[in-house]
Amino acid sequence: MSSPVPAAVEAVTSKPSLVKAEDIIEADSEPSEDNDAGSLRTTKSVSQSIFDYVKENGRSYHRYRDGSYLFPNDEIENDRLDLQYEILKMLFEGRAYFAPLSNPKKILDIGTGTGVWPIEMAYQFPDCEITGTDLSPIQPQWVPDNVRFVIDDASEEDWLIAPSSYDYIHTRVLLGCFTDFRHIVANAFRYLRPGGWLESQDYMHTVYCDDGTMSEAYPFQRWTRTQDEAAMTIGRPLRIANKLRKWYEDAGFVDVHEVVYKLPVNGWPKDSKLKMLGRFSEESLLDGIQAFSLAWLHRGLGWSKEQIEVHLVDVRKAISDRSVHAYHKIYVVWGRKPEAGEVRGAGSRS
Template sequence: MESQGTRGEAAPPHLDSIECLVADTEDAAGNGPGDLPDLEGGSVTSEDESSDLLSSGAASSQAHELVRSLAEDDGADQTSEYGLPIDLVSLHAPAAFPAYSIYHGGGEHFTTKRKETPRMARRSSADIDYVWENGRRYCGEYFMPNDPAEQERLLLLHTVYMGMFDGELTTAPLDNPTHILDVGAGTGEWVEDMADLYKDCEVTGIDIANVFPKSVHPNVFFEIDDAEMHWERPNDHYDLIHFRNMVGAFRDWSAVYEQAFRVAKPGGWIEVLDMNEYEGFGNFFSNFEPASVIHRAGRDLLQGSLMSGRPRNVAHLEPRLLYDAGFVDIRVTDHALPLSPREMSTGYLCLHSVAEGMEATAMRILTRYMGWTAEEVRRVSEAIRSEMLSIIYNYEKAKGFIIKVRVITARKPETTPRPSPWNPGSEVQALEVDEEVQPIE
């Protein structure tokens, strides 16, 4: 049976990707994954082959309000990419929800009505540690803000991801899931869209900040929770645990993956995907002298994130971490998306998302750990933003100007844990790595 919400065999036509299959048997053991592709690998195209499809029919209408504002700013035809007025596209369709909550209780059947403020907070909203610094609002020690400006950028970023994967919400092969958990749900678009796709499934989104939508599907539950703390969730419960855009979120990713393994159902999946904003920007930085303030900003941002204890790198996308947590059937796929000047293409929206996020990404790290002033961060962020938007229109300079994305899926074994040195008499078997380049159609 073909599952909903998963991609087909062929890669989306606008992305290059390399796929690596690791540990394709449940009892795989031994030394684990061998040579695995890193984010420097993979074929890259400098041409804009981005999909015209901005999102699936389940995408957020709020995100399209942002897309529409971009179109108005650039004088673009609001119907040229869709064939329909933009405000009529990607609205959630009404449907029946026959299931009822098991974990969240209540015993009432889902209805077609959207719920108002339907969240169960493991922490009270009054306990959220909001902090205002340099004109941006933060929560706890997390380096990214959660103020309205950042919430709007997250709405746009969801549209980017939907475009990158041709409207598909997950690459995990789900089959009639009943419980899904989204860690770091943010403004909740992915949660809402998954709940619309799987109407009999409880979809829970957690975040440290209360930036959730006010009106949601009846099978959606938002909770204020910190995934770095102990997960007070039942064992063997979730069909899918999803992480997206979580670079620099946690001090100890291994501990987070171990908790995800515990609460996943036997046979359930974990999916982790993130952009590597530093790879593919070589040609951009080559336009400036090594001693320039733009190079300094890049170096200090990496150093500052290390000093914070939450590195802004892609180390959490290392397959070994999932293998060590107990997962099997680990699949790694690397994608390259060309940033594009073509209005309203996925590459164009991604470019705006990255450019508009420069200050948000840099402000807290550079001012708290590297001695920058807020005004310096704003000035350099604006300079980088302006340069990015100007270089993209220069064909020679824009070659290789891409965003790389890595997606990892892995499965919890159906049976007993894999043999290990702590299990006397167990066989040690080597893992096989099978690399496959998906062609662009």
């Protein structure tokens, strides 16, 4: 019997193994309350000041390149990042990557966060050198020998190594992290060897609904619009996932593929696996909604912490409202840098 997870997939490739884009998630006709959802190596000198995090509205933020990443880096957020990783792993049916990798020797993970992905990849590819970069030194001290973590800003022109060096470059959930993600795509093209792959896995910030149960007054939808306004004021766009494919192709990548998954906001689906994913998604959203709001609405719109907390009361209730069948789209895009002499644009487009 096939796994129920592909029913969550909105596929925009031509691969027959994926469920068609028009598939709809069936809602549970009897929704209920779910109470059961439950030494650093670096190529840059890490001074004590990097660990002296910026404090704002009761949360901590990175010191290196202060202000360029507006999400916290404290223990609460790090735990949520690990939960988010597990949610995506379950949604992707255990896959850590989609690009057709074959014996890679050098891998780069941009915005590695807590470092879970490079560590997992290190066990899959023990002969590969895997580097994870981030603005905060929040990764574990003890890691496989083929993993290293580097304090670095990917928005810079130079990426720690000579161009045409990496076999695979990976980004995950980096919405709002850069002023222009096209720069990251273009730089990845430069630093990949011919034939190497770039892959991005990201949330679409917009909230979707297929059955009319989400009204314009839905507080969680209103919150996404408010945060989007703040993000554009700050100059850190959140709505990038649906543009990734075009940006890859514009940068010169070939064999560009795109798959779009549906991730329920909470446990409203009838399907047991999707219901579980929804419960975890709800937990992640509730744990993170303050982190997603404080710096953005404070710096972008000038809101006080008190204003933000009042605003979030109804948002939290909306996230847990199972009568609204809302979901996020998760985009996975991967593409190949052409081989030397290969005509750009000659690769297949699925």
